[in-house]
Structure formats: structure tokens, C-alpha cells
Amino acid sequence: MERLLSQVLARIVRRGSLTVIFASGMRATFGDGTGEPLTVRFTSEAWQRRIFFDPELKFGEAYMDGGAVIEEGDLADVLALLMAQVGLAVPSASAKSLMKLRFLFRRLAQFNPxxxxxxxxxxxxxxxxxxxxxxxxxxxxxxxxxxxxxxxxxxxxxxxxxxxxxxxxxxxxxxxxxxxxxxxxxxxxxxxxxxxxxxxxxxxxxxxxxxxxxxxxxxxxxxxxxxxxxxxxxxxxxxxxxxxxxxxxxxxxxxxxxxxxxxxxxxxxxxxxxxxxxxxxxxxxxxxxxxxxxxxxxxxxxxxxxxxxxxxxxxxxxxxxxxxxxxxxxxxxxxxxxxxxxxxxxxxxxxxxxxxxxxxxxxxxxxxxxxxxxxxxxxxxxxxxxxxxxxxxxxxxxxxxxxxxxxxxxxxxxxxxxx
CATH class of the missing domain: 3.40.50.150 (Vaccinia Virus protein VP39)
Structure with missing residues (x-):
């Protein structure tokens, strides 16, 4: 799972400098090395798996529950780096499918009697x-x-x-x-x-x-x-x-x-x-x-x-x-x-x-x-x-x-x- 998540991060993070410490202790750095270095540590294999399958929902939950810890920089810095990759990031096939599914059911989610x-x-x-x-x-x-x-x-x-x-x-x-x-x-x-x-x-x-x-x-x-x-x-x-x-x-x-x-x-x-x-x-x-x-x-x-x-x-x-x-x-x-x-x-x-x-x-x-x-x-x-x-x-x-x-x-x- 760490290898798969690392591959996804390599597709997403093209600019900046983001180091990820995986639950096993393995470290990997993504981006082009520009900007202030940032470091995120995942605390368990379970959180890594959840983030891999549904990053838009699970990264926030991981931060709330201690599954993702910011070791260098702060949360705003990390989110700025991730969200600034517009036009560069290549979403995975599973991420595209999940977005399509959510779009299909959006009217039900927004039904507000x-x-x-x-x-x-x-x-x-x-x-x-x-x-x-x-x-x-x-x-x-x-x-x-x-x-x-x-x-x-x-x-x-x-x-x-x-x-x-x-x-x-x-x-x-x-x-x-x-x-x-x-x-x-x-x-x-x-x-x-x-x-x-x-x-x-x-x-x-x-x-x-x-x-x-x-x-x-x-x-x-x-x-x-x-x-x-x-x-x-x-x-x-x-x-x-x-x-x-x-x-x-x-x-x-x-x-x-x-x-x-x-x-x-x-x-x-x-x-x-x-x-x-x-x-x-x-x-x-x-x-x-x-x-x-x-x-x-x-x-x-x-x-x-x-x-x-x-x-x-x-x-x-x-x-x-x-x-x-x-x-x-x-x-x-x-x-x-x-x-x-x-x-x-x-x-x-x-x-x-x-x-x-x-x-x-x-x-x-x-x-x-x-x-x-x-x-x-x-x-x-x-x-x-x-x-x-x-x-x-x-x-x-x-x-x-x-x-x-x-x-x-x-x-x-x-x-x-x-x-």
C-alpha cells in the first residue's frame, strides 16, 4: 500500500517539497524541491489505506484523528501545496470514478426540504x-x-x-x-x-x-x-x-x-x-x-x-x-x-x-x-x-x-x- 500511495503522491505533487514518513518508517520526498520543505507523517497502515482510496474525505479525517501529523510546516502550508497543483496533478482512475459517482448522486445529497x-x-x-x-x-x-x-x-x-x-x-x-x-x-x-x-x-x-x-x-x-x-x-x-x-x-x-x-x-x-x-x-x-x-x-x-x-x-x-x-x-x-x-x-x-x-x-x-x-x-x-x-x-x-x-x-x- 505504501508503494501505491507513493505513486499517487508522485503524480499529484509536481511542485514544492513534500516529505512523507510512512507508517513503516520509510521516507519519500515529492515535488521539484522548491519552496519551504514540508513533512507529513502517517501513523498507521490503516490510515494510509483509507487515504489512498478516498483522499478528499479521509485526509481531513486523518488530520482530525491523529492519523496524519504535520511534522514540518503547518496544516495551511501542506494544504496550500497540495491544492496549488492545479493543472499538474494527474488523478488516479479510482479518484475519477469516485468523483463521477458523487456527481451522479449530488442532487440527493443536496435535497433540502x-x-x-x-x-x-x-x-x-x-x-x-x-x-x-x-x-x-x-x-x-x-x-x-x-x-x-x-x-x-x-x-x-x-x-x-x-x-x-x-x-x-x-x-x-x-x-x-x-x-x-x-x-x-x-x-x-x-x-x-x-x-x-x-x-x-x-x-x-x-x-x-x-x-x-x-x-x-x-x-x-x-x-x-x-x-x-x-x-x-x-x-x-x-x-x-x-x-x-x-x-x-x-x-x-x-x-x-x-x-x-x-x-x-x-x-x-x-x-x-x-x-x-x-x-x-x-x-x-x-x-x-x-x-x-x-x-x-x-x-x-x-x-x-x-x-x-x-x-x-x-x-x-x-x-x-x-x-x-x-x-x-x-x-x-x-x-x-x-x-x-x-x-x-x-x-x-x-x-x-x-x-x-x-x-x-x-x-x-x-x-x-x-x-x-x-x-x-x-x-x-x-x-x-x-x-x-x-x-x-x-x-x-x-x-x-x-x-x-x-x-x-x-x-x-x-x-x-x-x-
């Missing part, structure tokens, strides 16, 4: 709230930030993301009704209520997120303008002037795209504007990574635009703008990973060491997918009629400038102790 959607959301988003406070920004934005310039802090980049989305939604007068599909901990909805003068309805399937969102609305004095509900988007009555969905479409599943955009069309007023912010893949339809599907986002799927746009067309919606955010999510995930690892002992107290390794693998592998494997984020602006959105994009910068001023006015002032 209401009860299954609720369970899938709870799997990830109803974790202990203290976990997310350790690595997210202060507003708990759990989606791609918008880095306006190199070196911008995560908190500022997440604020810029909310501002950028609000600008595209054209809040040109106060009191417009807005639906936030998949509202998370309420940050986007509260931004729209507080800075754009919107009347917001946010829906989520996470009990944990719902409680936090409602408390934050009360604390900020926005409960009268921002209502949060535990509700499936398919059950929301309308209509609304504006609809926003940030980081939720990835949980819909390819079989439900028509249902999703049909509901958006039903809920959006004739002169309304919608903005869908989602992770996407630039290389055409694919499958959800099996490790991610099993441990992180069951039922989830990152779509290709070629799968999304036909569903939009069938719903009778007009695409008025598409923007691609390419490496913004890689930088977001890097910041999350660094913050997470800085608090790994606290996370281990909340859960255990295996959970820490699982979450580290999730953050590191996701970051490298954006850096090396064609993942990006798209923002699709939608309307039902021509002429609703300005003819040029200059309105976005103008709206962002006005929103920045509103943020400044709404920023709480400093108080002396005892005031």
Missing part, C-alpha cells in the same frame, strides 16, 4: 456562540469581507461589505421594507435598519442566531425597525421593496434553485431590488467536497454561475449587475484562521482537541480553495423591470459615501466612567 434544512443549519450554526465570538469580527459577520485596500482590518472590511451591499440595494428613501434571507446574527439587517432607514425582516433557521439577533436589536434600540424570525424563507409572506441574502444561497442545493428564485420573484415588488451574495465556483458545476459535506455543511453546495443564471431567467428576474469578489474570501478566511488558532486552547475547553483540528482543517482548506482552486464570491443584483437600477455603476460609490456619513453620525460617542 424544510425539516432537513433546519437540521443542516443547526449542525453548524447552533454551535456554542462563544466559539464564533473568538474568531469573527465584532459584528459576527460569517461571510466574505470586502477589503477595500491591503492591510485593512477584518472589522473594517466586514463593515465595508455591509456598506457595499446596502449601496447596491438602492435605499433611496427611508422606510423601505427589506427582507434578509438567512440573517445570521442580525448584523446585515441591523446595518440596514440603522444606517439605511429600512424596515427589516430577518429570517433564520438557527435558534442560536435568532436569540442573538433579537437581543442585539433590543440593545441598539432597533427592535421597532428590525424583526427577526425563526422561519424558512419559503414560508415568508411579502412583498418587499428590497431583498438581501448573504451567505445563505450555498445552503439551498442545486435541486432547489428554481424554488429559491421563484420565491424571490414572488416576494419582490415590481419596482424592487434584490442582492444575492454567495460563494461560487468558476470552473463549472461540481460537487461539494465530501469532508465539508460530512463535518461542516451537510446539504450545502457551492454553485457555478452557469447553474444559477438559468434559474434566475426561469423565475422572470432580470440580472442588473454581477460583481466577482475573488481573493476577498481567502483573506477573510486567513484572518479567521489566525484568530481561531490564537484561541485554540479556549476552543478546546469548549469542545475538545479533535474539534479544534476539525475546525482548523475547515478554515485552512477553505482558504486554499479560494487561493488555488477557482472559488470566488459573486454578488448578483436583481430586479423585475428595466429602469429600476441606474444606467452606470457610479451610484454605488455615491451611496457608499452617504452611508459612511450615516455610520459616523450613528457611531456611539465615548463616555466617561460613571456617566
Amino acid at each position: 424544510r425539516d432537513r434544512s433546519q437540521k443542516n443549519v443547526a449542525h453548524h450554526y447552533d454551535l456554542d456562540g462563544r466559539l464564533y465570538s473568538l474568531f469573527l469580527d465584532a459584528d459576527r459577520q460569517y461571510s466574505c469581507a470586502y477589503f477595500e485596500h491591503p492591510g485593512q482590518s477584518l472589522d473594517d472590511a466586514q463593515l465595508a461589505k455591509k456598506r457595499h451591499i446596502a449601496a447596491k440595494l438602492l435605499f433611496d428613501r427611508p422606510g423601505l421594507s427589506a427582507l434578509d434571507i438567512g440573517c445570521g446574527w442580525g448584523g446585515m439587517g441591523l446595518y440596514l435598519a440603522g444606517n439605511a432607514g429600512a424596515q427589516v425582516t430577518g429570517v433564520t433557521l438557527s435558534q442560536e442566531q435568532l436569540g442573538v439577533a433579537r437581543c442585539r436589536a433590543e440593545e441598539r434600540g432597533l427592535a421597532g425597525r428590525a424583526e427577526f424570525r425563526l422561519q424558512d424563507y419559503r414560508d415568508v409572506p411579502g412583498p418587499f421593496d428590497r431583498i438581501v441574502s448573504v451567505g445563505m444561497f450555498e445552503h439551498v442545493g442545486v435541486s432547489h434553485f428554481d424554488e429559491y428564485f421563484g420565491k424571490v420573484a414572488q416576494l419582490l415588488k415590481d419596482d424592487g431590488v434584490a442582492l444575492i451574495h454567495s460563494i461560487g465556483r468558476s470552473e463549472g458545476p461540481g460537487i461539494t467536497n465530501p469532508w465539508i459535506a460530512k463535518y461542516i455543511f451537510p446539504g450545502g453546495y457551492i454553485p457555478a454561475l452557469s447553474e444559477v443564471l438559468p434559474a434566475i431567467e426561469r423565475a422572470g428576474l432580470l440580472v442588473t449587475d454581477i460583481e466577482m469578489l475573488r481573493l476577498h474570501y481567502a483573506e477573510t478566511l486567513k484572518a479567521w484562521r489566525e484568530r481561531f488558532l490564537a484561541h485554540r486552547e479556549e476552543v478546546e475547553r469548549l469542545y475538545d482537541a479533535r474539534f479544534v483540528r476539525m475546525f482548523e482543517f475547515y478554515l485552512a482548506s477553505s482558504e486554499m480553495a479560494f487561493r488555488h482552486q477557482g472559488m470566488m464570491v459573486f454578488q448578483i443584483q436583481l430586479a423585475k423591470r428595466e429602469g429600476i437600477v441606474p444606467l452606470t455603476r457610479s451610484y454605488i460609490a455615491e451611496a457608499e459615501k452617504a452611508l459612511k456619513e450615516m455610520e459616523r453620525q450613528n457611531r456611539p460617542g465615548l463616555r466617561l466612567a460613571g456617566e
